[in-house]
Amino acid sequence: MTVANGSEPKDTGRPTPPQNDVALPAAAKPGAARPAAESPSVSGLAAGYAEKAGLHRNSAGHVDMLKSAGGVQGIAESILPGLVFLVAFTITRDLTLSLIAALAAAAVFTVVRLIQRRPLTQALAGVVGVGISAWLANTTGKAEDFYVLGFFTNIAYIAGMVLSIVLKWPVAGLLFGFVRNEGLEWRKDAERLRAYSLGTWIVVAVLALRLVVQVPLYFMGEPGLPALATTRLLMGAPLYILGLWVAWLVTKPAVGEPAPQPSKPSSSAD
Numbered sequence: 349m350t351v352a353n354g355s356e357p358k359d360t361g362r363p364t365p366p367q368n369d370v371a372l373p374a375a376a377k378p379g380a381a382r383p384a385a386e387s388p389s390v391s392g393l394a395a396g397y398a399e400k401a402g403l404h405r406n407s408a409g410h411v412d413m414l415k416s417a418g419g420v421q422g423i424a425e426s427i428l429p430g431l432v433f434l435v436a437f438t439i440t441r442d443l444t445l446s447l448i449a450a451l452a453a454a455a456v457f458t459v460v461r462l463i464q465r466r467p468l469t470q471a472l473a474g475v476v477g478v479g480i481s482a483w484l485a486n487t488t489g490k491a492e493d494f495y496v497l498g499f500f501t502n503i504a505y506i507a508g509m510v511l512s513i514v515l516k517w518p519v520a521g522l523l524f525g526f527v528r529n530e531g532l533e534w535r536k537d538a539e540r541l542r543a544y545s546l547g548t549w550i551v552v553a554v555l556a557l558r559l560v561v562q563v564p565l566y567f568m569g570e571p572g573l574p575a576l577a578t579t580r581l582l583m584g585a586p587l588y589i590l591g592l593w594v595a596w597l598v599t600k601p602a603v604g605e606p607a608p609q610p611s612k613p614s615s616s617a618d
Contacts (some may be wrong), residue, residue, distance in 0.1 A: 374534045429454045433494055434577040443491055447482040450494070454478040492566050492573050495580055498611040499563060503556045509552050513545050520547030520595050528601075531583035540601070548590045554591035 433450035441445065454475045476496060485494040512519045516535070521544030525534050534540035561583065565576040 352519070356406075369481055382566070386456050425454070425457045426585055427581055428457075429474065430495075430577060430580055433576065437491055438574065442452060443485065444488065446484055447494070450478055451475070451482055492576060493568060495562070495566065495576055498580065499559060502558055506552055509548050509555075518544040518548040520544045520551065520599055521580050524596060524599055543599045549598040550595040550598060551591050557559050558587070 416436060429450045431452040433446050437443065437446035438448040454477075458472060458475055476488045483489055484496055487493075509519050512522075518541070520618055521532075521534050521541070524544065524547065525531060530540075558579075565572040565579065567587045568576075591612050
């Protein structure tokens with residue numbers, strides 16, 4: 349006899365194979381993994397999106413800000429190549445040598461990850477980013493062009509996040525909804541949708557602030573390079589973590605307001 353998901357199988361005296369993990373009591377607990385019967389589902393897609401975006405939750409079910417920023421090593425990978433470039437160029441005034449030093453710093457992290465047998469995605473992305481930045485600066489002969497790629501990256505993120513708000517799929521909801529075990533049920537609640545839209549606007553504001561501060565420094569040319577490089581470091585991972593934390597607080601459900609829980613699959617036996 350075929351048993352529908354969510355119902356108890358009858359005792360036939362024979363061992364009964366697992367029915368898509370329906371007997372797991374942990375599935376009913378807040379924050380627990382979703383049953384395999386719901387995969388693939390929109391909630392699973394949201395979880396995958398959050399994980400690919402680098403968002404992580406700790407054992408308490410909250411956003412792990414440091415890990416979401418790549419951890420200490422990830423932050424170092426994003427900061428050191430630019431710092432090495434600035435220091436080398438300030439000391440030597442040799443653009444080619446400074447670009448090689450920055451590329452070498454980025455390559456070192458790839459080697460470190462190989463030794464650690466950790467995923468190379470972040471390190472390789474860093475090497476590619478530094479490589480493109482170095483190519484731009486070397487092509488134009490302007491040291492400040494080492495930072496141009498970051499401007500276009502910020503603009504692309506801003507455009508994507510604003511579009512997500514317009515389409516009522518705010519990025520903050522896709523990320524934080526996974527962490528809070530809301531799946532995509534928050535989209536059915538007007539208040540939660542507004543909260544996640546606001547949270548996304550906060551991240552957009554962080555990215556826009558980078559452009560407002562750094563673009564004028566870029567157009568100052570070489571005299572503005574030290575300030576541009578410094579603000580790039582300060583407004584990188586540290587500002588990202590702060591913006592993520594504020595967005596998390598703003599989108600937190602009100603006290604006494606239960607967060608929307610993903611609906612469970614209906615049983616044919618109901």
